[in-house]
Each structure stands twice: as C-alpha cells, then as structure tokens.
Amino acid sequence: MRAVLASEWLKLRSVGSTGYAVGAAALTIVLGIVWTLYVVSLADARGSIRAAAPEEGFLPLVQVSLAVLGVLAITSEQADGMLRTSLAAVPRRGRLLFAKAAVVGGVTLAASAAVLIATYTISRLIAGDRALGFNDIGLLDGLPTVLASALSVAVLALVGLGLGAATRSTAAGIFSVVSLLFVLPSVAAYLPAPWNTRVASIMLPNLVPQIAGDRLSRRLGDGVLPPWAALLVLIAYGAAALLAGYLVLRRRDA
Amino acid sequence: MIELRQLTKRYGDTLAVDELSFRVEPGHVTGFLGPNGAGKSTSMRLVLGLDAPTSGQALVNGGRYADLRRPLHEVGALLDAGAVHPGRSAYNHLMCLALSNDIGARRVAQVLELVGLSGVARKKAGGFSLGMKQRLGIAAALLGDPGVLMFDEPVNGLDPDGVRWIRGLMRGLAEEGRTVLLSSHLMSEMALTADRIVIVGRGRLVADATVAELTAGYPSLEEAYMALTASSVEYGAAR
Numbered sequence: 001m002r003a004v005l006a007s008e009w010l011k012l013r014s015v016g017s018t019g020y021a022v023g024a025a026a027l028t029i030v031l032g033i034v035w036t037l038y039v040v041s042l043a044d045a046r047g048s049i050r051a052a053a054p055e056e057g058f059l060p061l062v063q064v065s066l067a068v069l070g071v072l073a074i075t076s077e078q079a080d081g082m083l084r085t086s087l088a089a090v091p092r093r094g095r096l097l098f099a100k101a102a103v104v105g106g107v108t109l110a111a112s113a114a115v116l117i118a119t120y121t122i123s124r125l126i127a128g129d130r131a132l133g134f135n136d137i138g139l140l141d142g143l144p145t146v147l148a149s150a151l152s153v154a155v156l157a158l159v160g161l162g163l164g165a166a167t168r169s170t171a172a173g174i175f176s177v178v179s180l181l182f183v184l185p186s187v188a189a190y191l192p193a194p195w196n197t198r199v200a201s202i203m204l205p206n207l208v209p210q211i212a213g214d215r216l217s218r219r220l221g222d223g224v225l226p227p228w229a230a231l232l233v234l235i236a237y238g239a240a241a242l243l244a245g246y247l248v249l250r251r252r253d254a
Numbered sequence: 255m256i257e258l259r260q261l262t263k264r265y266g267d268t269l270a271v272d273e274l275s276f277r278v279e280p281g282h283v284t285g286f287l288g289p290n291g292a293g294k295s296t297s298m299r300l301v302l303g304l305d306a307p308t309s310g311q312a313l314v315n316g317g318r319y320a321d322l323r324r325p326l327h328e329v330g331a332l333l334d335a336g337a338v339h340p341g342r343s344a345y346n347h348l349m350c351l352a353l354s355n356d357i358g359a360r361r362v363a364q365v366l367e368l369v370g371l372s373g374v375a376r377k378k379a380g381g382f383s384l385g386m387k388q389r390l391g392i393a394a395a396l397l398g399d400p401g402v403l404m405f406d407e408p409v410n411g412l413d414p415d416g417v418r419w420i421r422g423l424m425r426g427l428a429e430e431g432r433t434v435l436l437s438s439h440l441m442s443e444m445a446l447t448a449d450r451i452v453i454v455g456r457g458r459l460v461a462d463a464t465v466a467e468l469t470a471g472y473p474s475l476e477e478a479y480m481a482l483t484a485s486s487v488e489y490g491a492a493r
Contacts, residue, residue: 003355089326254305
C-alpha cells in the first residue's frame with residue numbers, strides 16, 4: 001500500500017493541473033485581503049459594518065477548485081488511457097482507488113486548511129479592532145468553522161474522485177460536484193416550510209455551519225442536525241461517492 | 255509463458271475473441287498477426303486483466319494477472335503508446351509506475367538510457383513524437399525486468415533506425431529466455447523478428463506455427479498471411 005501511495009502522490013504532483021487547482025484555491029487569500037481592505041474602508045467611513053467573513057464568502061472557490069482536482073485525479077487517466085497502464089501496475093482496483101482517495105483527501109485537506117486559515121487570520125489582522133461584523137468573536141472561537149470548511153473541501157474532492165470514477169467523464173464529474181454544491185441547495189431552499197430547512201440541513205454546503213453549531217441562514221434558521229450528525233452526513237457524502245466509483249471501476253472493463 | 259484457454263470476449267453483440275486458445279513459450283519471439291479488429295489488442299487486455307473475459311481463461315506464468323502482487327516484475331506490456339498524461343515528463347511517468355511496484359530511480363534511469371530517451375527524460379511526454387512515445391512505452395514495459403513481455407504494434411511511428419533497434423531488442427529479450435509476444439502489421443519485419451507466428455481472424459485462431467512452417471507453402475510470410483486471413487477481413491460481418 002505504501003508503494004501505491006507513493007506512486008499516486010507523485011502522479012498528483014507531476015501534472016500541471018494540480019498546481020492550477022491549488023493556485024485557484026489560494027486566490028482566496030488575495031480576494032480575502034481585497035475584500036477586507038474594502039470593508040475596512042467602509043467601516044472607517046461609517047464607524048462599523050456587518051460584512052461577510054471572506055473565508056466563508058470565498059469558500060465555494062476553494063471547494064470548486066479542489067473538487068476539480070479530485071475529479072481530474074481519475075478522469076484524466078481514463079481520458080488519456082493512462083488508467084490501463086496504472087491498472088497493469090496495480091491490478092487491485094480497490095487498492096488503486098483507495099490510494100488515490102488517500103492522496104487526494106490529504107492534499108486537499110492540507111491545501112484548503114492552509115488557504116482558509118491564512119485568509120481567516122490575515123483578514124482579522126487587517127481588521128484590527130474595527131467592528132466589521134465577522135470579527136466580533138475571538139480569533140480562536142472562529143476556528144471550528146474554518147476547520148469544518150476545510151473538511152468540507154476535502155470531502156468534496158473525494159466526492160469528485162468517486163463520481164469521476166463512476167461517470168468516467170470529467171464533465172460529468174465536475175457537473176455532479178457543482179450540482180451538490182449549488183444546484184440542489186438552492187432548490188432545497190425554496191421547498192415549503194418546514195421541508196426547506198429539513199432538506200437544506202443535509203445539503204453539503206449547509207453541513208459546515210451545522211458542524212460548527214452556526215445558523216444556516218436567516219431564511220432557513222438553525223439546521224436540524226446536531227454537530228456530530230452533520231459531520232457523519234458530510235463523511236457519508238464522500239464514502240457514498242467513493243463506493244459508487246469503486247463499484248464501477250471494479251466491474252467495468254478498463 | 256502466456257496461455258489462453260478457450261478465451262472468449264463479447265462486447266454487446268460483438269464477439270471480439272472467440273474461444274481462442276494458444277500458448278506463448280519463452281525463448282523466442284512470437285509474432286501476433288491478424289487484420290484490424292481480429293482481437294489481438296483485446297486478447298492482450300484480457301491477459302492483463304484490464305477487461306474481464308466472457309468465458310475462458312488468460313494465464314501468465316500459470317496464474318491470473320490480477321493475482322500478481324508486483325506485476326511489473328513478471329509481465330511488461332506496451333498496449334497503447336499514446337496512453338500517457340501529456341503534461342507529465344517521461345521520467346515522472348516511469349517513476350509513477352516504478353514506485354507502485356517498488357522499483358527504484360536507478361532502474362528508471364537505466365530503461366530511459368536503454369530506449370534512448372535519457373536526453374528528453376525531463377520533457378513532457380505530450381510533446382513526444384509517436385516513435386518517442388513507443389520508446390517510452392517500451393521503457394515502461396521493461397521497468398521491472400519481467401520474464402514475460404507483450405508489445406502491441408510497437409514499430410508504428412518508428413524511423414528505420416528505430417525499427418531495426420526494436421528488432422534487435424525483441425530478439426535479444428527472447429534470447430535471454432523471456433516470453434515475447436509482439437503484434438505488428440509489417441509482415442516483412444515480422445518475418446525477420448519472430449520465430450513463431452500466431453494468426454487470428456475474427457477472434458478465432460487461424461494459424462499457430464513457426465515462420466519456417468508458414469513460409470514453406472507460400473512465397474513469403476506476407477503471402478501466407480494474405481491467404482490465411484482472406485476470409486477474415488470483413489469488419490462487422492455477421493457472425
């Protein structure tokens with residue numbers, strides 16, 4: 001297993017798309033600085049302001065960028081035929097997918113945690129003691145949300161990997177991830193009450209605030225899941241997608 | 255040794271390989287011939303466990319490929335020279351495969367040297383010509399110093415110098431006691447390289463003989479091939 005992990009780690013490092021995906025995610029730091037400077041200027045003019053936290057506002061950028069990394073980890077091999085070479089080297093398909101999942105999960109968790117913690121910390125440092133709304137709690141008190149966000153990114157990347165393996169298509173893999181992230185939650189929000197809150201509670205992007213014990217939104221109120229249940233649902237997303245990918249990878253001709 | 259036993263593969267209503275049985279023995283180059291769509295590449299994929307047979311067995315060294323723990327040490331294969339990530343360097347491509355089978359960087363450098371790609375090892379494989387990709391694929395097949403080798407049309411895209419190099423390489427590998435299965439459409443080249451010939455048509459075995467036996471009744475291997483496969487070249491014909 002160690003050998004296959006080393007191989008998959010080199011595979012991920014040795015293609016340009018990985019750098020672009022992490023770079024796009026890291027753009028959040030720059031956008032977060034620009035946003036914070038902007039709301040600081042507004043606050044200086046008006047005294048105080050209620051602004052969104054940059055690491056929450058730009059989280060979808062991190063999620064989509066690194067989910068694409070997860071999709072490409074398998075679909076690029078399927079597209080160019082490298083998968084056959086990979087399977088000739090590692091005939092146990094579950095082992096190959098597991099190694100990919102471990103590497104993709106580890107890399108995206110580390111990258112998203114680094115980007116989000118940097119965005120979070122820098123924005124609070126720039127804000128100083130101005131009241132911007134998002135910095136009204138202590139620096140350490142906001143960390144659970146940041147870490148839950150990072151975890152959601154890693155899970156989304158694994159969902160991308162699993163659905164990429166299941167659909168064997170980059171376009172379908174990315175579309176699936178975008179649907180989970182944007183399309184389904186917006187549909188759920190317009191269901192009649194109380195179903196809007198109930199269904200929205202299990203939507204992937206809404207799991208982050210529930211894990212951290214925050215409110216979903218003004219419209220939806222609190223989620224229905226306690227933090228531990230929200231965490232389980234988040235993990236279930238990744239596990240279900242990987243299982244689907246494994247079943248297809250195992251049964252289909254390469 | 256490679257052994258096919260009643261190997262059958264059906265894709266939908268297309269019978270790609272039809273109860274194909276033959277053995278590829280070590281010590282000489284076995285040429286694998288047949289018209290396009292005869293089932294050569296499919297047979298090789300079945301041997302590697304990439305596709306699952308509908309029925310029958312494909313065995314390497316008496317066992318299933320899927321059961322090999324570090325398969326590159328036993329079987330090397332070049333199926334599709336284009337099957338590389340275009341953005342990955344030749345060195346990293348080989349290193350990715352090597353790492354998965356506990357093969358070191360020194361061996362990667364060795365095979366790059368052997369196929370003549372050392373000078374472009376750090377270049378992206380996407381920029382390689384077909385001939386260079388064939389050489390990269392051959393390097394990958396040789397990584398684990400395996401006793402069984404399969405090459406699917408490795409001569410395509412190579413310059414005359416490369417064609418001669420492959421001929422020497424194949425014969426050399428066989429003389430070292432390895433099992434070498436080589437497919438090609440170049441009859442004159444095959445006559446120079448192979449000792450035994452397996453011909454398939456429409457998924458079935460047409461001939462399994464030595465080059466000498468095949469050419470005994472015909473002016474050349476090409477004439478023998480044409481005569482033997484005359485009824486097998488219609489694509490998608492009713493079966």
